[in-house]
Amino acid sequence: MKLIEVKDVKKYFPVQKGFIESLITKESEYVRAVDGVSFDIKKGEVLGLAGESGSGKTTTGRLCVRLIAPTEGQILFDGNDIAKLRGKELRLIRRRIQFTFQDPTSSLNPRRKIGEAIGDALLLQNIGTPDERKERVEAVLDRVGLSPASSFMDRLPHQLSGGQKQRVVFGRAIVLNPEFVVTDEPVAMVDVSIKAQILELMMDLKKEYGLTYLFISHDLATSRYVCDRIGVMYLGKIVEMADKDSIYEDPLHPYAVGLMSAIPVPDPKAKKAKAIPRGEIPSPINPPSGCRFHPRCPKAFERCPNEEPELRDVGNGRQVACHLYD
Numbered sequence: 001m002k003l004i005e006v007k008d009v010k011k012y013f014p015v016q017k018g019f020i021e022s023l024i025t026k027e028s029e030y031v032r033a034v035d036g037v038s039f040d041i042k043k044g045e046v047l048g049l050a051g052e053s054g055s056g057k058t059t060t061g062r063l064c065v066r067l068i069a070p071t072e073g074q075i076l077f078d079g080n081d082i083a084k085l086r087g088k089e090l091r092l093i094r095r096r097i098q099f100t101f102q103d104p105t106s107s108l109n110p111r112r113k114i115g116e117a118i119g120d121a122l123l124l125q126n127i128g129t130p131d132e133r134k135e136r137v138e139a140v141l142d143r144v145g146l147s148p149a150s151s152f153m154d155r156l157p158h159q160l161s162g163g164q165k166q167r168v169v170f171g172r173a174i175v176l177n178p179e180f181v182v183t184d185e186p187v188a189m190v191d192v193s194i195k196a197q198i199l200e201l202m203m204d205l206k207k208e209y210g211l212t213y214l215f216i217s218h219d220l221a222t223s224r225y226v227c228d229r230i231g232v233m234y235l236g237k238i239v240e241m242a243d244k245d246s247i248y249e250d251p252l253h254p255y256a257v258g259l260m261s262a263i264p265v266p267d268p269k270a271k272k273a274k275a276i277p278r279g280e281i282p283s284p285i286n287p288p289s290g291c292r293f294h295p296r297c298p299k300a301f302e303r304c305p306n307e308e309p310e311l312r313d314v315g316n317g318r319q320v321a322c323h324l325y326d
């Protein structure tokens with residue numbers, strides 16, 4: 001059963017111009033952060049979004065929980081178009097969908113105690129009496145491994161380690177018993193020694209709460225550990241979508257091939273053929289014509305700068321946007 005359906009979604013941000021620039025040209029420019037993305041996520045599934053910075057994965061995640069509204073397209077959560085919801089309906093859907101930010105330090109108010117940071121969501125949603133909310137927050141703190149809860153309730157964020165702050169962030173995400181969580185680079189800011197514990201916590205919460213995740217990460221080795229399927233994004237578009245084993249063992253799109261070959265391997269003798277894309281990701285204000293990857297693609301041919309490839313099914317549930325697979 002599909003819990004999330006993203007249908008041809010675009011998100012363009014207007015470029016702010018300086019005074020002189022606005023006198024020279026009247027034309028508006030836009031950063032095409034997400035430019036026609038479609039996918040779905042089944043209930044209980046973990047879908048990963050991978051790609052370099054600037055690929056549009058974080059913006060896609062924010063769109064999926066209605067932190068920002070799409071410029072075009074639809075995002076259906078359990079059949080409801082979340083961009084159209086207002087008032088009470090929107091408040092109720094916010095109980096069911098949550099987002100965890102990349103940097104736990106900046107996502108926690110330095111002046112709010114941990115108990116308040118987690119309990120605020122219950123308060124905003126008008127759930128329970130003060131005693132019931134306190135009880136619920138303590139249960140959540142215990143569940144995310146911050147025990148005894150009573151010793152964490154009154155602490156401020158600066159009194160916690162990076163790993164503990166990330167646990168608070170997950171506590172805040174689950175306190176409303178959500179169904180869908182978008183988690184943006186959840187282990188990017190924690191020590192390597194803590195990384196495995198946070199991922200384990202994430203997967204335990206998934207089992208216990210029946211969660212569905214959209215897992216955003218540039219770290220492909222981590223995505224392989226937690227995801228069922230992976231979507232590779234490049235300049236605001238999905239270029240390949242497949243189950244994790246297919247995409248890691250046999251990536252098809254030249255960009256996905258490059259990303260996978262950059263994953264470090266423990267055995268130095270087992271070197272993979274390097275196919276890391278040349279140069280930098282181009283500007284999303286004026287993306288290259290045709291296939292956006294063509295200036296960096298080692299396999300580009302005549303057709304590539306002239307015609308944009310569509311994301312097509314290539315069998316076994318895989319989709320690729322590349323003329324080599326037409």
Ligand code: SF4
Nearest residue numbers: 291294297304322323
């Ligand atoms: Fe490379 Fe052409 Fe495929 Fe784009 S369409 S990835 S440029 S081969």
